[in-house]
Amino acid sequence: MAILELNNLKKYFATQKAVDDISLSIERGQIFGLLGPNGAGKTTLIRMITGIFYPDEGQIIFDGKKFDPVNDIGHIGYMPEERGLYKKMKIGEQTLYLAQLKGLGRSEAMKKIKEWFAKFDMDSWWTKKVEDLSKGMSQKLQFVTTVLHQPKLIILDEPFSGLDPVNSNLIKEEIYNLAQAGATIIFSTHRMEQVEEICDHIVLVNKGKKILDGTVQRVKQDFKENLFRVTFKDRLLAEHLAIHLFEVKQKMEKEVIIKLDPGFSNNDVLQYFINKGLLIESFNEILPSLNDIFIRLVEGTPASRHFQEVKN
Amino acid sequence: MNKILLIIQREYLTRVRKKTFIISTILFPLLYLALIFGMSYLGATTMAHLKVAVIDSSGYFNKGQFERSNATDSTLVMTLLNEHPDSLKNTYKRRGFDGFVIIPASKNWEEGIPNVSFRADKKFGASSVGQIENRLNFLWTDVKNEKLGIDENKKEIISKSRVSVTSEDLLGQAANEKVAGTIGFVAGFLIYLILLIYGSQVMMGVMEEKTNRIAEVIISSVKPFQLMLGKIIGIGLVALTQFFLWVIFVFVIYNLTKATSNSNEAVNNMVGQVQNTFTNLNIPVILFFFAFYFLGGFFFYSSLYAAIGSAVNEDMREAQSLSFPVTMLVILSIAMTSISLNDPTGKLAVWASIIPFSSPIIMMTRIPFGVPGTVPWWQLGLSMALLIAGFLFTVWLSGKIYRTGILMYGKKPSWKEMIKWAFAKS
Numbered sequence A: 001m002a003i004l005e006l007n008n009l010k011k012y013f014a015t016q017k018a019v020d021d022i023s024l025s026i027e028r029g030q031i032f033g034l035l036g037p038n039g040a041g042k043t044t045l046i047r048m049i050t051g052i053f054y055p056d057e058g059q060i061i062f063d064g065k066k067f068d069p070v071n072d073i074g075h076i077g078y079m080p081e082e083r084g085l086y087k088k089m090k091i092g093e094q095t096l097y098l099a100q101l102k103g104l105g106r107s108e109a110m111k112k113i114k115e116w117f118a119k120f121d122m123d124s125w126w127t128k129k130v131e132d133l134s135k136g137m138s139q140k141l142q143f144v145t146t147v148l149h150q151p152k153l154i155i156l157d158e159p160f161s162g163l164d165p166v167n168s169n170l171i172k173e174e175i176y177n178l179a180q181a182g183a184t185i186i187f188s189t190h191r192m193e194q195v196e197e198i199c200d201h202i203v204l205v206n207k208g209k210k211i212l213d214g215t216v217q218r219v220k221q222d223f224k225e226n227l228f229r230v231t232f233k234d235r236l237l238a239e240h241l242a243i244h245l246f247e248v249k250q251k252m253e254k255e256v257i258i259k260l261d262p263g264f265s266n267n268d269v270l271q272y273f274i275n276k277g278l279l280i281e282s283f284n285e286i287l288p289s290l291n292d293i294f295i296r297l298v299e300g301t302p303a304s305r306h307f308q309e310v311k312n
Numbered sequence B: 001m002n003k004i005l006l007i008i009q010r011e012y013l014t015r016v017r018k019k020t021f022i023i024s025t026i027l028f029p030l031l032y033l034a035l036i037f038g039m040s041y042l043g044a045t046t047m048a049h050l051k052v053a054v055i056d057s058s059g060y061f062n063k064g065q066f067e068r069s070n071a072t073d074s075t076l077v078m079t080l081l082n083e084h085p086d087s088l089k090n091t092y093k094r095r096g097f098d099g100f101v102i103i104p105a106s107k108n109w110e111e112g113i114p115n116v117s118f119r120a121d122k123k124f125g126a127s128s129v130g131q132i133e134n135r136l137n138f139l140w141t142d143v144k145n146e147k148l149g150i151d152e153n154k155k156e157i158i159s160k161s162r163v164s165v166t167s168e169d170l171l172g173q174a175a176n177e178k179v180a181g182t183i184g185f186v187a188g189f190l191i192y193l194i195l196l197i198y199g200s201q202v203m204m205g206v207m208e209e210k211t212n213r214i215a216e217v218i219i220s221s222v223k224p225f226q227l228m229l230g231k232i233i234g235i236g237l238v239a240l241t242q243f244f245l246w247v248i249f250v251f252v253i254y255n256l257t258k259a260t261s262n263s264n265e266a267v268n269n270m271v272g273q274v275q276n277t278f279t280n281l282n283i284p285v286i287l288f289f290f291a292f293y294f295l296g297g298f299f300f301y302s303s304l305y306a307a308i309g310s311a312v313n314e315d316m317r318e319a320q321s322l323s324f325p326v327t328m329l330v331i332l333s334i335a336m337t338s339i340s341l342n343d344p345t346g347k348l349a350v351w352a353s354i355i356p357f358s359s360p361i362i363m364m365t366r367i368p369f370g371v372p373g374t375v376p377w378w379q380l381g382l383s384m385a386l387l388i389a390g391f392l393f394t395v396w397l398s399g400k401i402y403r404t405g406i407l408m409y410g411k412k413p414s415w416k417e418m419i420k421w422a423f424a425k426s
Helices: A042-049 A069-075 A091-101 A106-119 A135-147 A165-180 A192-198 A216-222 A266-275 A290-298 B002-016 B019-045 B063-072 B085-091 B126-148 B152-160 B177-211 B215-219 B224-259 B265-280 B283-311 B316-335 B337-342 B347-352 B359-369 B377-405 B415-423
Strands: A002-012 A017-027 A031-035 A057-062 A076-079 A153-157 A184-188 A201-206 A209-215 A227-232 A246-251 A255-260 A280-286 B050-056 B076-081 B099-103 B117-119
Touching (some): A002 A184, A017 A057, A017 A184, A031 A042, A031 A165, A031 A192, A042 A153, A069 A076, A076 B215, A091 A106, A091 A135, A091 B002, A135 A153, A135 A165, A192 A290, A201 A290, A209 A290, A227 A266, A255 A266, A266 A280, B002 B224, B019 B224, B063 B076, B076 B126, B099 B126, B177 B215, B177 B283, B177 B316, B177 B359, B215 B224, B224 B377, B283 B316, B283 B359, B283 B377, B316 B337, B316 B359, B337 B347, B337 B359, B359 B377, B377 B415
Parallel strands (some): A031 A184, A153 A184
Antiparallel strands (some): A246 A255, B099 B117
8 A cells, every 4th residue: 555645746936847747656655755856855755745845736546535734743853954953952863853743642752762762872961062072973873863753654855964873774674673573665765776775766856847767677678778797717819709799898808798688698798608618707787776776867957957937 | 823832932932041131131121220220320420520710800799608508518618719810720629629710799689699700720521511590699699689689588478389180181180291201202112122122132132043053954844934033922921020030030130129218319209200190191091002002013013023033144233234214213213202292193103102113112102191191092093003014014024024134145136126025926
C-alpha cells in the first residue's frame, strides 16, 4: 500500500515553476531516493509533503487519505537541509520541546528520548547546551529529534553532510533499522554513491519535472551501454581484439573494456576468447553508475535556474 | 491551541530564567530610586552657598537688612561694603567672596533698579544669579513698602489675602488636575517604555529561529502563525511579569525607606498627595484601562515588530533600519503627551487618543482627567474599538509576512515587498 501518493502537483512562484506537474507513488517501507540538481524543485516538493507549503494544484494522499497538514505532521519526521537547533537551550529540554511540538505527551516523549540517547551514546548530553556540541554531534542530535516520535514517513535532506565515516555509518544503520521496522524513508541527496547503496527506488527531478522513476536496478538496466570488463590471465595482443563482435573501449595489459555489439551475446564473446586460447579470469557487465546517469540526464541544465515567465 | 501553549511556555521560561531578566528586574527600580533620592540629596547639600559682597550706590539698602536676611537663609550671604568696585575686584576673592554685586544709583525708586550687576571671574549658573535677584527683590519689597507707607498690618493683609482656585467636576468634587496629569504622564510613559523595550524583544525573539536555523524544523511541526503568536504572547507575559515585579519592588523599597527618617520630605509629600488623590480618582477604572491599552498597544506593535524580525537575515542593523518607521510612531506618541497633558480635550489629544497608533499612550494620559468628563464615552468606545480592530489587523498582516519571511534567507526585503507577501497565496 502506498504511504504517499502525489498526483499532478504544481507549485508556481512568481519567478519560476518550482514544481511543474509531478506525480509519484511511494510504498510503505521503501527507502526512496529523491534526486535532482540544485534548483530542481526537490525542497519545494518536500515542503509540500510536510505541510509547509500548500500546492497550487494537485493532490497529496497520505496513508490512503487526503493529506491533512494539521494532523498528519505528527506522523512525519523532517530533517531539512538548512537545519539547526536553539543554541542556548539545554539538549534534554530542547529534545523534549520538539517532541511535544510533534504531538507526543510529556512522559512518552521522555521515555523515547532516554531510549534514543542510550542507543546513540548521548546520555551525558542532557544538561549540556547545543552550542557545546561539535557539528557531528549536533547532526546526531538532529537525527534523533527527527525520528523520536516514530513517524511513518521520514524525510531526510542531505542527512550525511558534515558527518565523519563512523557517524555516517551509524545513521545509515539506523535508516535500515527504521525501514525494517516499517517506516518509509525519503532520502534526498547529491551523493549518488550513497543512493546506490541505500535506496530501493529513485526519482530524478529536473526543472520542476520528473525525468526518472524506477528501482535502482531498473534504472541502471535502462541506461546500460552494453559495456563489459574482461580480465585475463594472459597478456592481450592487438590481434585478439580485432573482431566485429565488440568495440574496444579501453585496453590494458590483461584487461579490456568492450562494448558488445547488440547482435551478439555474452556467450559469443566468451566463446571467441576461448577459441583464441586465452585464459579468462573474469567477465563482468559494467552498469552505469547513478552518477553517470544523473550527469547524462541533467547535463545542459544551466548551473542555476533561470527566472521564468510564469503566465497563469 | 495546545501547541501555542507549548510555545508560550518555552518562550516564557527561557527568558525568565536568564540572568539578564533577574538583573534588570532588580536593577532598574533600584537605579531609579537611587536617582530620585540621590538627586534630592545632592540638591540639598550642594545648593550653592554663595558669599557675595554688595556695593550700594543707591542708598536704599542698609547693613541691617542684609544681616537679617542672611540669618533666615544662610545659603546666600550678602555683605554690604563701602568700597569702590575697582579696588574690590582685586581683593574680593582673598576676602572669601565668590563675587560682588554693584547696585547703581537709581533716579527714581518707583522705576526700580534695573541694572544691578553681579561680577565674578567665573560664570555662575542661572540659579545663583536668580538667588541673588530674589534676595534683592525681597529686600526691595521692604523698601517699597516703607516708601509707600505700608506698615506691618497692611503688609500682612497683602500677603495673606489671596484667591486660590481648585477645579471640580460637575458634582462639586475636587479634581486635582496636577495629580491627574502626573498619573497620566506616568501611565503613558510606562506604556511607551514597555512598547519600545518589549517590541524589540519580540523582534529579536523572532529572529532567533532564523539565526539558529531551526525555523524549518519548527514550521514542519506547527503553523507559522502559531509560532508567531506563541512568541508574542510568551514575551508579553515576560513583560507583564517584569512590570509587576518592578511595581512590587518599588513599593517595598519605598515603604522600607519611609520607615527610616532619611527619606526626603518632598518625595513623601508628593506620594502622600498622590495617594490621597488616588481615592478621589477612580483607581480601578484607571487600572482597567491601563491593562486594556497596555495589551492592545502591545499586540498592535509587537506583531509589527514580529513581521520585521521575520523578514531580516540575522543582521541587527537591517532589523533596526526596517523597524525605524515603527519605532518613530511610538516616539511620536510619547512626544505628543506634553500637548495632551496640557490640553486633554484639545483636537490633537482627542484624535491621537482614538487612532490606534498613538491611542495606547495618549488615551492613558487623558483618562485620569476623568471619564466621562474629559473623555466622553463615545471617544473611549471608538478608541477601544479601533485599537482592537487595529491589532487584529496587524496580527493578521504580520502573520502573513511572517510565514513567508521566516523561511527566506535571501536579500533584505523592503516594506513594499513585505506587503506583497502578505497578500500572496500561501
